[in-house]
Amino acid sequence: MSDAVDAVFESGEPAFIPYLVAGDPDYEASIEYVEAIERGGADVIELGLPFSEPIAEGSTIQDAIVRSLEAGMTPEQYFDFVEDLDVDVPLVCMTYYNLIYQYGPDQGPRAFVERAAAAGIAGLVVPDLPAEEADPLRAACDEFGLDLIFIVAPTTKGERLERMMEHVSGYVYVQARLGTTGARDDVSDQTDESLARLAEWSVPKAVGFGIKTGDHAERIVSAGADGIIVGSALVDIVADGADSDDPTEAVADRLEAKARELKDGALAGAGLAAAESVE
């Protein structure tokens, strides 16, 4: 279990967890962007390692993955990227299992986790690896002290949910709605349901899939989330920048501003909740 991630959730403040694809749209700009969202208030950063078949992503993140791959991103370069970053918050690597499995001279997840740990990665999220197939990766994570973060879907219920909770480390990624990643204009009712379903579990709950604005963030934190995960809303800014060839700094400023909006929303949500419980 990563102490750094633990510390974030123990702080009492709601965690703001932004996501970007490493190397999108290119190595140098991406470094600036990740650093900008930290300045904007990130508590943990999920950093995508792009895979050619991202079956859990919507079109926004799919496009980001294509940009990053075309700019030459590889697992090896990803670790250099992580080491080059000048950020203090914990980094969580989000990728698909085949890249973890193939890394290094032998097959199996251990080499990847070892290298990730060396690069300073605090945890992993693997969207195509359900608990059933996770034993080898969990063993490697335990060995090298990484969190293996599981996703709890709206369809994860009953016995299945109980079994999963036994294995949780770090936080759970509460999938706010069915479907793929992508910014939406509303907050899903499924979010409230899921948070209610998970209320009795003590593990920190970070909600993701579809959060786009400070308002969304506020609503979700006020509904009981311990953190919010925001990807597509930020990747949209990177995409716009890439499309219009804006200077890196301008895009970085926009990302920082968006991050602040989301972080403030989360804080507001927590403030409200705190206010209610204090009075």
Place this chain on the structure above:
Amino acid sequence: MSDAVDAVFESGEPAFIPYLVAGDPDYEASIEYVEAIERGGADVIELGLPFSEPIAEGSTIQDAIVRSLEAGMTPEQYFDFVEDLDVDVPLVCMTYYNLIYQYGPDQGPRAFVERAAAAGIAGLVVPDLPAEEADPLRAACDEFGLDLIFIVAPTTKGERLERMMEHVSGYVYVQARLGTTGARDDVSDQTDESLARLAEWSVPKAVGFGIKTGDHAERIVSAGADGIIVGSALVDIVADGADSDDPTEAVADRLEAKARELKDGALAGAGLAAAESVE
């Protein structure tokens, strides 16, 4: 049995029997053309009444049929045409059975034959009417004194040939080769074979299908034919005239010349034969 046709074959001279499609390429020109080939030496004229599905014709005569039909030829008009013609030799109508069958208010061949007789037609050739189906038409021909001329094909042999010979009136149309009508560059060996096969029969034998030149005519008559039937070689001249918009008289002159060449060829063939038998 038509006396006029009989008289032709009884004259001792080989009969030259040209074929044209009535109304090709139009009514007026066609009248001129038929009269021209009589001047060229025709002994009998086969005059085609065009049918939309001429399954026994090659492309030369098919095209003539299309020209005639497009110019408005109908069975009724055909009889007018025959009556308008100023020729003395016997006329034989060549057409397909459906036109004969449909003529007049009731179905069946009688009305057609009656009208043909009235117009002065001496005989009929019906390429899609084998002996097997010919009883009703034969009865009508007998009633009105027309010859029903049968075709003897290279495949007509043995018993079949014997049965057919019992019904013959006028002359037999000896098909010189398998296939459809059309001028050819050679004389078929099948012709000699057929003439040999028919030698013992006393009925006059007119050979057709593919005769193109005076030389062909000569060869065939010298091989034992009592007459030659020539269609496509003449229709080709009509077609050329129609294509190049030549004056009717010029085309008629060419037809007359071609007829004379063929007639002379036939005579030469007979002369040779006669010469041989006399010496």
Place this chain on the structure above:
Amino acid sequence: MSTDSDGKFGAYGGQYVPEALMPAIEELRDAYERYVLENEDGFMDEFRERLADFGGRPTPLQHAEQLSERYDTAVYLKREDLLHGGAHKLNNALGQVLLAKYMGKERIIAETGAGQHGTATAMAAAHLDMPCEIFMGSTDITRQRPNVFRMRLNGAEVNPVTTGRGTLKEAISETMRDWATNVEDTHYVIGSIVGPDPFPRMVRDFQSVIGREAREQIKAKTGRLPDSVVACAGGGSNTMGAFHEFVDSADPSSADKSSGQHPRDRVDLIAVEAGGSSLDVDEKAGVAPNSATLSTGEEGVLHGARTKLLQDSDGQIMESHSVSAGLDYSGVGPELAHLVDSGRVDAVNVDDEAALEAFHRLSRLEGIIPALESAHAFGYLEENPEEVGDVTVVNLSGRGDKDLETVVEETEKRDLDVDVDMSVFREAER
């Protein structure tokens, strides 16, 4: 096997062909009688085995659930669309090519309209290793392009026929010309129950496996004979193939039918012709914008037989029309003409638009894309569901893969009752 051993069906039938072909036709009649009727040298055994292994017989008789519900009657489909090549045509083509082989012929020719008979013949000829040439009207070549490819792939020559309007009628005439030229070593595989005797009898006998199977299958499934059998009719080979075994059948269930709604003492036989765009004719232009020969034609002689024809008052043959190339013919089988005259078969017709709608309907509701020819039979069902009784067998004579382009084009021209969204067709074109 037949009561028509003289080659006549009432006033219809006969052998109106050039003398040069008569010996070949006599030879064929003799071979037909020996090999087909008498099973000499085990011909029919070999034929049936090849039809099973190469052709895929028996074809199923399927209960059509959605149609049955729609029409409130039990609709069964005889699935000739599943035969190798995609239509009933192979039953006949395989029979004739095999017969030609038994007769020692060395070359096969055939005409084709929709291209279905041509492809069936090309397949049978490849299967039996016989050289093969197909005559096809140039108009049909354009509207049935995939079938031209298929014939060529099977090694057949495809000879375009440009006379007339370039459809089936012209192709038949042209094939007869080739036959008259090469009659000694060549067999002409006629594609329907038309032409001179013995073709109408022989083609019917080869096709009658359809009705023979259907009869057994419907009895096994329902314990009774159907109230009706419905089939489209061009020349009429799928039609007589489906009808033949039922022509003499009384319906054994009619006696104890309690409803009394459809008291039938026999199986109704319904031949659905192409109504085209209209039943009116343009005598002047020599065009009938339909192929409803049985309903509107007059007795005459064409392509070797006396039968009903689309013709003008002089006896000139009129150009027919149908959205489906396989029904687009000015003649019809003499046996069918006779059965219609004698009242045993009902001749009805369905227009282009109703056939197109039926094409879409069957595709949608049953997951089966029918040939446009067969779609006419389903158009009849839609317009007259009350006519077919409680149990009906519809002959699904072929599949519609060959018609996709035509259907897209013809559908876009029209405002059909069925709701078809054509946009993705256009998208796919891009």
Place this chain on the structure above:
Amino acid sequence: MSTDSDGKFGAYGGQYVPEALMPAIEELRDAYERYVLENEDGFMDEFRERLADFGGRPTPLQHAEQLSERYDTAVYLKREDLLHGGAHKLNNALGQVLLAKYMGKERIIAETGAGQHGTATAMAAAHLDMPCEIFMGSTDITRQRPNVFRMRLNGAEVNPVTTGRGTLKEAISETMRDWATNVEDTHYVIGSIVGPDPFPRMVRDFQSVIGREAREQIKAKTGRLPDSVVACAGGGSNTMGAFHEFVDSADPSSADKSSGQHPRDRVDLIAVEAGGSSLDVDEKAGVAPNSATLSTGEEGVLHGARTKLLQDSDGQIMESHSVSAGLDYSGVGPELAHLVDSGRVDAVNVDDEAALEAFHRLSRLEGIIPALESAHAFGYLEENPEEVGDVTVVNLSGRGDKDLETVVEETEKRDLDVDVDMSVFREAER
């Protein structure tokens, strides 16, 4: 029924899918075990009846006379090309759509490459009255246009997938995304023996009717088991469908084989993959100009299962290539990967050109136009006639009507060994 009840085939298989799908997959596994393995509610009886009546089973096992002579061995064709829709795909699609109905699902989605699985699913969905959406790569939409028409005619929505190179791999990913969104009321009909458990087992079980029939048929025809079974392999569903019943079979005839030339103690199972234009890969471009996953792939995880994959050294999936869209896939069924590793199945491959030649050859010699996919199996036969023993069964997985345009185009580009006169194709275009 299976020894693979944990969903693993050796090291392969498993369930590598997003958590959101896991409950649906568990539900499906449960339904599969009850309905398919235990025949609960008579599911398998209804399935078999529909396969017979709607699908046209059994399909024939045909002795191929010309090929047998050419290769001096008894070649038998399992005629899946005669199945409704024109390929083996319906066996699986009908099974899954029916299962979805038993499970109370209300919507069907599927991916398609060649369009054959999409058309089969669209047909099955229409037949069973289920709304259906098909995901298809935009490249495949262009090269398999008739199949797009057919799906639309059957009432399915066709959703073009433009990511990547727009072929099967991308279509599968996109369908998984839809499934993850609509998992509660939607069943995803996977088209081959790929994907998370229970799909590989279940699709194989639905397809194993091929081998079950073939086994009975070959025994009836020859009194013995074949020396070999040959099938093309894309995902591998026709392959395992043909092989499954033979995997455990010793050849009962080998004991008394006098020739001793092919003393086999089991039926050889030969999976023929697409060699494409070359077996070399371009790692830099991420492209393998072939789909020879079994021969050249490496273990990895894709689309829900651990299996052999075409991937670069980092684990990124490579674009595959084959002239036949249905084989054009970077993965392969985990069971097949396992059987190849364990030596029970031989993995071989045949390149684009040899497949094209085989396409023409079968069309010419046997009068059967095969799918380009199936043509690969015949390409192997041409190149290795001595490998298949005295009696071989080749799975003719589908018909080639869908491939006509591709074949014309690809043939014109090449100088093939078979003598094909392409001129009439060009004439017909005019």
